[in-house]
Amino acid sequence: MHGTVDGFSYGLVTPLVAYVMACLGGALGLRCTTRARLVAHSWRPGWLALGSAAIGSGIWTMHFIAMMGFTVAGAPIHYDKPTTYASLGVAVIMVGVGIFIVGYRGATGTALFTGGTVTGLGIASMHYLGMAGMRFSGKLEYNTFTVSVSVAIAMAAATAALWAAGQVRGFAWSVGASLVMGLAVTGMHYTGMAALSVHLHATGTPTEGDSPAALLAPMLIGPLAFLLLAGVVVVFDPLMGVGRPDRTRAEHMPGVPAHPPVRHSAGRPAPRARRRLPHRESRTPQNR
Template sequence: MQGTVDGFSYGLVTPVVAYLMACLGGALGLRCTTRSLLVARSWRAGWLALGSAAIASGIWTMHFIAMMGFTVEETPIRYDKLLTFASLGVAIVMVGIGIFIVGYRGATGTALFTGGTITGLGVASMHYLGMASMSLNGKLEYNTLTVSASVVIAVVAATAALWAAGQVRGFLWSVGASLVMGLAVTGMHYTGMAALSVHLHSTSSTPVGDSTAALLAPMMIGPLVFLCLAGVVVMFDPLMVMGKPDWTPKDNKPGIPAHPAVPHPGSRPPLRPGRERGRRSSRTPQNW
């Protein structure tokens, strides 16, 4: 017996909120990745790690907000806590690997293809591992062709996003890229959901695990707080927002001050007009 699947039990509320979360995580992650390409190499890892966590948190939050609107009419749905946490960990690790490749090798050629593929597979792995965390009185079945399409969407979206992080410098262009990325990631999610069908078991049993409200709502507090903190970092770093490189001395030659108002170490203040260092005063004692 096939179950009656509904992915929009709250109407457009869950898809719209899920899309906004994907855009938020994508925007923060892209700005952090862009910022990593504009700083000294010693600081790059920190920005890339922040960007990876922001993108992964946004995608994971998007997924489970959308899952709050997913129901099967004939059976309650429960979630396994360990697998749910594992899906977030997989997203952070795989997205991080892809972003670090692009961050250190550049958003071109083989590095972009490799980083985009790993990041996209991380997004898809997070989605299907999150689906595997569901427990219900039935068996989940997937259409192979539709699943393949969802994975392709994830890889293409991730590659385009990483290309934008490496090429786009303007703030408005980055916002546009994050909107497209959010649309692609959300589209990947609902494409994957379209591949799902539920074959109900003949005997009725109570699924093991936590309910949607009891598990997902508290679990999303952490990623949401993290995204807010990452947003604060973006807001208070004008260079990250505008995508401009750090200021550096024009020629970086010895003897040139690091800042016009700060004298170079070892330099002496300029002499006043009419004075010479070491010159005796014009008023000298008379000889007796």
């Protein structure tokens, strides 16, 4: 028989908090990717890895905060921990592939298509693998068309986010991009949930169990702590507030490449701007 599904047991609280977490992970990841493009190659993998983990953790946390509001009437839900944490690993690894492609090749057409496709499939895989970790007295069925729409949304969101990360602009640009990314990722989640239908096994009397919030809260502690630490690293990094490094400070910072002087097309150094002296009244021989 069909189960009665409620995806908003706590009203708008879980969707809003889930959206905030998706934006937070996206903002941290985009700033780390931008930072990676401003440093020497030896430092770049570390920043790209931090950005991948931030985006993956943010998306995973968003998913399971949203799932706190998901209930099935008469069928208590449990979560298989190995499968649940495996979905986190899939998110981080596949997002990392896209981040590293753009981080090293730039926001070119081929890199964006490849990285966006891999990252979008990673987001979708995380979602459906996380759903596969649910345990209850029934089974899940999905509408194929709606699932395809959710995957397309994930791929479009990932491509847009990687493009934004490759622009190397200021902090406000990354904030705006992360808000759009959070909206797209959250929209992908609820589109995927709209494709879901639940069929319960005939077990007789409905049973009660722990709430999804009580089951998921302990699992979220680790990713939330990681996002907090990543936020501290990003906030206190001296180059995070700008879209490009300040030349005078960057020369004394580890991991920031030296910037050669700007050259004309003929290969000669650009001339220095003449210092303009204050205007004085010209003195002619007649005025002496």
